[in-house]
Amino acid sequence: MSVSAPALPTSVPCVIVEGMKPLPPVKPMSLARHGIDRDHLSRGQDGDLRELWASGASPVFEHRGSLLVAAGGLFSTEPGMVPGKQTEIYLGRDADGNRYIGVSLDDAGRSELDTALSTSRARDATDLLTAPGEGIDSSEPVWLPLRQLAESLDDVQVSLACEIVGLGNWHRAHQFSPRTGRATHPTLGGWVRTDPDNGSEHFPRTDPAVIVLIINTDDEGIERVLLGNNAAWEADRYSLLAGFVEPGETLERAVIREVYEEAHVEVENPRYLGSQPWPFPCSLMLGFSAEAPSLEFAADEAELATLTWFTRDELRAAIEHGKVRAPGLVSIAGQLLYSWLDNI
Secondary structure (H helix, E strand, O other), rough: OOOOOOOOOOOHHHHOOOOOOOOOOOOOOOOHHOOOOOOOOOOOOOOHHHHHHHHOOOOEEOOOOOOEOOOOEEEOOHHHOHHHHHEEEEEEEEEOOOOEEEEEHHHHHHHHHHHHHHHOOOOOOOHEOOOOOOOEEEOOOOOEHHHHHHHHHHHHHHHHHHHHHHHHHHHHHOOOOOOOEEEEEEEEOOOOEEOOOOOEOOOOOEEEEEEEEEEEEOOOEEEEEEEEHHHHHOOOOOOOEEOOOOOEEEEEEHHHHHHHHHHHOOOEEEEEEEEEEOOOOOEEEEEEEEEEOOOOOOOOOEEEEEEEEEHOOOOHHHOOOOOOOOOOOOOOOHHHHHHHHHHO
């Protein structure tokens, strides 16, 4: 049965409802840090990166969303060790002028590189991560997934990692032209795929999605946040409500529609708070707060197992006693939630 969202005013003011405490600026998010000049003028017109390799560019290796790392962060090699017939993408240069080429490996390419490096650690070696921000506890190269690795990388490395993971996902999923079904090949330094028969070009895509900090303020000024447990998650895992922006839709409209579809809550005054790339596989998460005038809700059982309102004290206690597993700080959901939780 379809659900109609409440009508959206022609003009949507981004203001804070009286009684709701203004949120402090969102802290820099792990995947939103910036340290690379993408240097688009150096990409060239085709997929041949030999001149960039000859200039001393360093490879950044990716395989199905995991990155080759060691103590110090991203692990690089001499260009001569890069396996052949892999997808190569010019990622840009850092402030010192060092250039980087992303190498998205297929299974055969990863096996070849692992053999060349004499590494048997071809796995997601998350046990080698130290505390967030303190680095990687391995002197030998290992493969680690980006979302678990991000807080251990510096600004330059996390910029490179987001680029190569997002572009690697895109290249794997778009090897054939949606117009003709023919195989395409990388051009423009790996940033375009071109049909060699008719010359049509296909570009990387980013899917915008809104994620919403839903707040209710009662008559005594006590705030509550609405968190949901996805039907596919463990019972103690909670997060903010989120959903993709649909064609022909504003971001504010998407906030109101998504919250109503998932929770039957009619929120007001959506306010933009910040954004973060989420290349799993190709999202851009756009963070909002919104005010819920009442505590009434009805969860969409196809998507949500449960919905719960929490005061700050209730949520802190639930997290402390292991009853609620909140989103990690690598995600914008965690950043928005803890920003509210600490805003006393």
